[in-house]
Amino acid sequence: MIRPRVRIVGGVCAGLAQNTGLPVALVRSIIVMLSAAGGAGVALYAWLWATTPTADGSIPHRRAGQILQPPAPGVEASPGSLGDAAVGSSSPERSAWTRLPITEILLGFALLSIGFALFARGIGIDVSLAVVVPLVVVSAGVGLSWRQFGSAAQGGSNSFIRGLGALILVALGILLFFVTIENLNVWTVVMAAFAVLLGVAVVVAPWLVRLNRDLLDERAARVRDIERAEIASHLHDSVLQSLALIQQKSDVHSDVARIARAQERELREWLFGRDKNFATGANSSSSRKTGASNTDAYNTNIADQIRRIAIAIEADHAARFDVVVVGASPDGGYETLVAAARESMLNAARHAGGTVSVFLEAGPKLIEISVVDRGSGFDLDDIPEDRQGVRESILGRMDRAGGTARISRGPGGVGTEIRLQQPLHPSTKTEERNPS
Amino acid sequence: MTLNSDALTVIIVDDHSIFRSGLRAELDSDLEVVAEAPNVDDAIALITELKPRVVLLDVHLPGGRGGGGAEVLTRSAPSCPATVFLALSVSDAAEDVVRVIRAGARGYITKSTSGAEVSQAVRRVADGDAVFSPKLAGFVLDAFGAAAGETAQIQDELDRLSAREQEVMRLIARGYSYKEAAAELFISVKTVETHVSAVLRKLQFSSRHELTAWALERKIL
Numbered sequence: 001m002i003r004p005r006v007r008i009v010g011g012v013c014a015g016l017a018q019n020t021g022l023p024v025a026l027v028r029s030i031i032v033m034l035s036a037a038g039g040a041g042v043a044l045y046a047w048l049w050a051t052t053p054t055a056d057g058s059i060p061h062r063r064a065g066q067i068l069q070p071p072a073p074g075v076e077a078s079p080g081s082l083g084d085a086a087v088g089s090s091s092p093e094r095s096a097w098t099r100l101p102i103t104e105i106l107l108g109f110a111l112l113s114i115g116f117a118l119f120a121r122g123i124g125i126d127v128s129l130a131v132v133v134p135l136v137v138v139s140a141g142v143g144l145s146w147r148q149f150g151s152a153a154q155g156g157s158n159s160f161i162r163g164l165g166a167l168i169l170v171a172l173g174i175l176l177f178f179v180t181i182e183n184l185n186v187w188t189v190v191m192a193a194f195a196v197l198l199g200v201a202v203v204v205a206p207w208l209v210r211l212n213r214d215l216l217d218e219r220a221a222r223v224r225d226i227e228r229a230e231i232a233s234h235l236h237d238s239v240l241q242s243l244a245l246i247q248q249k250s251d252v253h254s255d256v257a258r259i260a261r262a263q264e265r266e267l268r269e270w271l272f273g274r275d276k277n278f279a280t281g282a283n284s285s286s287s288r289k290t291g292a293s294n295t296d297a298y299n300t301n302i303a304d305q306i307r308r309i310a311i312a313i314e315a316d317h318a319a320r321f322d323v324v325v326v327g328a329s330p331d332g333g334y335e336t337l338v339a340a341a342r343e344s345m346l347n348a349a350r351h352a353g354g355t356v357s358v359f360l361e362a363g364p365k366l367i368e369i370s371v372v373d374r375g376s377g378f379d380l381d382d383i384p385e386d387r388q389g390v391r392e393s394i395l396g397r398m399d400r401a402g403g404t405a406r407i408s409r410g411p412g413g414v415g416t417e418i419r420l421q422q423p424l425h426p427s428t429k430t431e432e433r434n435p436s
Numbered sequence: 437m438t439l440n441s442d443a444l445t446v447i448i449v450d451d452h453s454i455f456r457s458g459l460r461a462e463l464d465s466d467l468e469v470v471a472e473a474p475n476v477d478d479a480i481a482l483i484t485e486l487k488p489r490v491v492l493l494d495v496h497l498p499g500g501r502g503g504g505g506a507e508v509l510t511r512s513a514p515s516c517p518a519t520v521f522l523a524l525s526v527s528d529a530a531e532d533v534v535r536v537i538r539a540g541a542r543g544y545i546t547k548s549t550s551g552a553e554v555s556q557a558v559r560r561v562a563d564g565d566a567v568f569s570p571k572l573a574g575f576v577l578d579a580f581g582a583a584a585g586e587t588a589q590i591q592d593e594l595d596r597l598s599a600r601e602q603e604v605m606r607l608i609a610r611g612y613s614y615k616e617a618a619a620e621l622f623i624s625v626k627t628v629e630t631h632v633s634a635v636l637r638k639l640q641f642s643s644r645h646e647l648t649a650w651a652l653e654r655k656i657l
Contacts, residue, residue: 137587193501198645233496234496234498236450237452237526237527238545239528240526241452241455241526241547242454242455242458243453244526244546244547244548245454245458245547247548248458248462248548248550248551251460264548322570322571322611324570324571324573324574324609324610325573325574326577326578326609327577327578355611357610357611359570359574359606359609359610359611361577361606370610370614372610372611382438409616411607411610411611411612411613411616411619412613412615412616412619416611
């Protein structure tokens with residue numbers, strides 16, 4: 001039976017007429033007559049309204065959460081408020097379990113009980129309300145909870161509260177049933193307790209089943225994730241290998257080597273990229289987002305700044321930087337030191353090329369950066385007075401910032417070694433260490 | 437110098453065949469590559485059978501119980517005490533480095549190292565010395581709190597580096613070779629090697645808890 005979309009009240013009579021082949025007017029008359037007879041018609045109408053789907057049967061996303069208020073005839077319910085989400089026509093991914101129209105059957109049962117009770121009263125048969133009322137309450141509670149827990153996966157705290165309400169309803173109904181019985185004794189109390197437990201179990205069962213299924217799904221998803229990560233790590237390993245090989249086989253000055261180097265750095269940063277808050281032990285996957293937000297030079301870790309400078313210079317010059325960082329370098333500040341280091345690195349890349357070692361050590365009192373190249377080296381005294389590059393941008397700069405710069409022959413008298421030292425300002429040191 | 441240094445036997449363990457053949461071609465002629473192994477099980481079988489002088493060991497390897505290079509080390513080292521292991525990896529992750537060093541590797545170099553440098557490193561570990569890349573030296577300084585100013589008061593202290601060891605490590609981290617570091621510090625190369633070996637021993641046996649913590653939290657880059 002299907003209710004048409006064009007309807008007067010709920011479309012129940014029209015649907016019923018269509019289904020049975022009787023004229024609509026006759027069906028309506030019967031319903032009205034039944035309603036007059038103790039309200040049974042109203043109950044029947046309400047039940048059919050609740051349980052039958054609408055013609056197009058869609059709007060599956062709207063759950064019939066409003067079922068708590070059975071729609072009184074005469075009040076035009078919003079389309080899809082009840083029957084639209086009828087479980088029978090629900091989406092196929094729902095399990096057969098929840099597809100059974102248990103909610104509808106139970107609610108219908110509750111409404112029918114009311115109807116028949118009213119009808120029986122109307123024709124003079126005495127029906128004990130002590131039996132009917134708890135029965136109705138229990139049916140409504142179980143039905144409601146069934147629906148609630150069925151959709152609990154999508155629901156928030158709201159569905160939990162409603163589920164709790166349904167639970168209380170069930171317990172209350174069962175208790176009511178026993179309490180209203182005349183001759184109370186030990187056995188009825190025991191039975192009542194047992195019945196309440198059973199009722200709760202029935203209500204909670206679907207929720208538990210769903211919870212368990214969700215748990216299994218989640219576990220499966222996690223296993224898949226781990227598998228994917230393993231494959232990815234193997235792949236990355238292979239790519240890193242290839243890039244290393246390309247660099248080995250090609251001349252340092254060639255474009256191929258430069259590209260391979262840049263690619264390797266990029267991949268490496270992505271793979272082993274460190275968090276600014278490395279003390280939290282954040283894994284490498286989450287570090288990417290901080291890498292993206294590190295555009296603000298003032299808040300960027302000095303070590304990261306140096307690394308970025310190395311990448312930038314490598315892109316333009318035939319040089320390879322080996323950056324080694326020791327200690328927890330401060331986040332931000334020390335622009336002078338970084339600028340001087342950049343100048344030193346640029347100098348090494350431009351004039352010496354090849355492999356340049358950059359070493360940054362952040363001690364408790366001092367930050368030191370050394371840039372060592374293996375080029376032909378230079379003597380400061382040989383540089384003409386008018387060439388201000390080194391003298392101004394490295395030595396003068398560090399001097400003004402309260403640090404020191406020393407330029408000397410590199411290891412073993414080959415190349416150049418530039419050592420920059422900058423005392424930590426005590427205020428920023430404690431603040432920017434960022435221990436959390 | 438060992439007696440058979442003119443024919444140093446080497447096994448290359450790496451799961452990438454391109455890398456194996458590339459490295460084989462690049463190694464100096466006095467190093468004799470007796471075998472190559474692509475996974476943990478083959479590596480253990482070959483090492484225990486051939487007992488090479490040096491094993492060039494990749495950190496990430498398939499097979500076995502999933503322990504990679506460290507597993508090869510722990511499972512094959514007891515049966516051939518004369519063999520030394522040199523870890524060779526693209527991974528800069530500190531936990532990889534620490535794991536394989538703790539398992540008994542005599543050094544750790546990255547795969548971007550040139551063939552000549554690898555050959556030199558092989559000879560060095562065969563002579564009983566340790567091989568530290570600048571990155572590993574930097575990590576050691578970090579892990580032993582040298583950057584924070586911690587210094588061992590007695591030479592044998594396992595959890596901190598002596599002042600001299602720190603100096604040597606700093607120079608290596610700066611890109612100095614052993615010889616250059618020796619010249620800088622006015623000591624002999626042999627003394628530098630002794631210091632490096634001492635540091636390696638500390639890295640292997642120290643119970644310093646930061647070592648593991650660092651390894652998990654930080655990556656050498």
